[in-house]
Amino acid sequence: MAGNAHDGSNPPPKPPAMHVEGTGIPSNTDKIHDGDAALALFDNLADMHDTFEPAEEKKLIRKIDLMILPFLAIDKTTLSYAAIFGIEEDLNLSGDEYSWLSSVFYFGFLFWSLPTNLLMQRFPVGKYLGINIFLWGFFLMLQAAAKNFTQLAVLRVISGAAEACSDPAFMLITSMWYTRREQPIRIGLWYTANGFGIAIGGLLGYGIGQIKGSLPSWKYEFLIIGAFCCTWGILLFIFLPDSPVTAPQLSDREKRLAVERLRDNQTGIENKNLKPRQILEAILDWKVWVFFLLGFSGNIPNGGISNFGTIIIHGFGFSTLVTSLMQIPYGAFISVMILVAVFVNDRLPRNSRCIVAIVFLLPNLAGSFGLHYLPSSNQVGRLICYYLTGSYNASFVIILSILTGNIAGHTKKVITNAMIFLGVCAGNISGPFFYKSSQAPGYSLGIWSMIVANFVEIALIVVLGLGLAWENRRRDRAQGISPGDEADYTRELELDRSAFSDLTDKENLNFRYLY
Structure with missing residues (x-):
């Protein structure tokens, strides 16, 4: 371990208080006032350098993966399939009303995004996430009872509020358990649920289409997926650990090792105290606003494609059931692109994330141009171009890993997570309105919105990388x-102090950004 680098018989004098901007911390190593929850595992900072073998760490990482990743693999894509199974006809929805149903979900998400992130800091994150996933499934099941646009819209808003904590919680959990190098792959693994959700949703949709019951097929879609999410929420509440510091599945030594190995992150584990100065810093930090804009520009395409994708495929001339099955390759492509992106990134030099994010936006651009310019008679070519638009998911995963690796201070982290998903909400609200029912099934304005948004996103990634x-x-x-x-030894002690002092990335001059 790095702390064993000094070989002298007498330890060198302790260094002066470390260099920080705006905040000092004490020079003694006994206690840090209002520091990270991880400090509860150590009597003093000198205890942070217990020796351990690489094999022991690898075994712990495998254990953590099994404890954490399966519970984060959940996707919630329902309305798009319900559209092709008759919800528009049964509820007499106009084209604009269907667009509104796609968007009002994100109004609930938008309204509750900041409060839910602040509550997430106050309450055990695993328990809080489980309750919200259960509520999401419950309100999804209620949507099957909706008899008109108004009832369905209200339930969609409430469902959006319940889902507002899911991805921010996943990011927070990832940053609490994994090193900055490990985070992109883990984010990629749980984010592949989006692709598998589309693929499995295609199979599920096909199966639901075969049900000959007393209810319309779209109601079975809501009931079955809602019941699954309720069950998943209960499992999360019971089994997902809240923190490496309190995880009942880990021994005391495993807890210390789980925390120790995150020292170099300089982002800490957890702090339950809401700090107004960190909120203010987040609001004034240019990086946070770039992440907000990346969430917005990256999800204008998602807002349209995720809700109108099945309708676009249906417009190629396929039957309803075949349209559902044609989503399976799309979901598989998304999952493959995400996994390729994170594993390529892992094998490139340290600061390559912005380059990888841009590279994986290029297939999306190519697919968007193809959808616009290929003639409607070229069904195979247009279908391939539609599949290519799924690559933006891989780019967004890399952007999320840039965020988790570059924001320190627990309150600042939850605010920044809220900000990027406020952008996600705004993009998803805006996206569907570029898909005019009068332009179906080609949706030329919707396709151009994807192209422009991707170019804006590329420019923002360049600005972020150069700035960092x-x-x-x-x-x-x-x-x-x-x-x-x-x-040297002096710098190692400074890194020890700053690692779990709950300093922000701006306050802690020892912090180095990844880009």
Whole structure:
């Protein structure tokens, strides 16, 4: 471990208080006031350097993966399938009303996004997530009883509020358990649920289409998926650990190791105290607003494609049931692209994430241009182009990993997670309205909205990468660090103090950004 680098018989004097911007921390190593929850595992910071073998860490990582990742693999894509199974006809929905049903879900999400992230900081995250997933499934089942647009719209708003904590909670949990290098792959693994959800939803939709019961097929869609989510929420509440510090599945040594190995993240584990200064810093931080805009531009395409994708395929001339089955390759493609992106990123040099995010937007652009310019008679070509639009999911996963790796301070983390998903909501609300019913099934305006949004997203990623690289160089100059310098004993102690002091990335000059 790094803390064993000093070989002298007498330890060197303790360094002065570390360099931070806006906040100092005490120079003693006994206690840090209002620090991270991880400090409860250690009597003092010098205890952070217990030696352990790489094999022991690998075994722990496998255990953590089994404890965490299966519970985060859940997707919730229902309205798109309900559309092709008759919900529009049964409830007499106009084209604009269907667009509104796609959007009002995100009004609930938008309204509750910030409060739910703040509540997530106050309550055990595993329990809070489980309750919300259960409520999401419950209100989804109620949608099967809706008799008109108004009733369905109200239930969609409430469902959106219940779902508002899911992806931010997944990101928070990922940052609590994994190193910054490990985070992209883990985010990619749980985000592949979006692709598998579409693929399995296609099979499920086909199966539901075969049901010859007393209810319309779209009602079975809501009831079956809603019941599954309720069950999943109960399992989350019971089995998903809230923190490495309190996880009942880990021994005391495993808890210490789980925390120790995250020291170099400099982002901490958890702090239950809401800190107004971190809220203010988040609001004034240019990076947070770039993440908001990335959420917005990246989800204008998603807002349209996720709700109108089956309708676009149906417009190619396929039957309702075949249309459902044709979503299976689309979901599989999304999952493959996400996995390829995160594994390629893992094998590239440290600061390659922005480049990877841009590269995986290019197939989406190619598919969008193809959907616009290929003639309607070229069904195979247009179907392939539609599948290519799924690559934006891989890019967004990399963007999420840039966020989790670059924001420190627990309150600032929950605010930033809320901000990017406020952007996600705004994009998903806006996206469907570019798909005019008068332009069906080609939706030329909707396709152009995807193209423009992707170019804006690429520009934002470039700005983010250049800005983070510049800030790293500035901090190196301020601390007199040259590239490739080995950390000395004094710097190691500074890193110990800052790792779990619940400092923000701006306050902690030891923090280095990933891009």
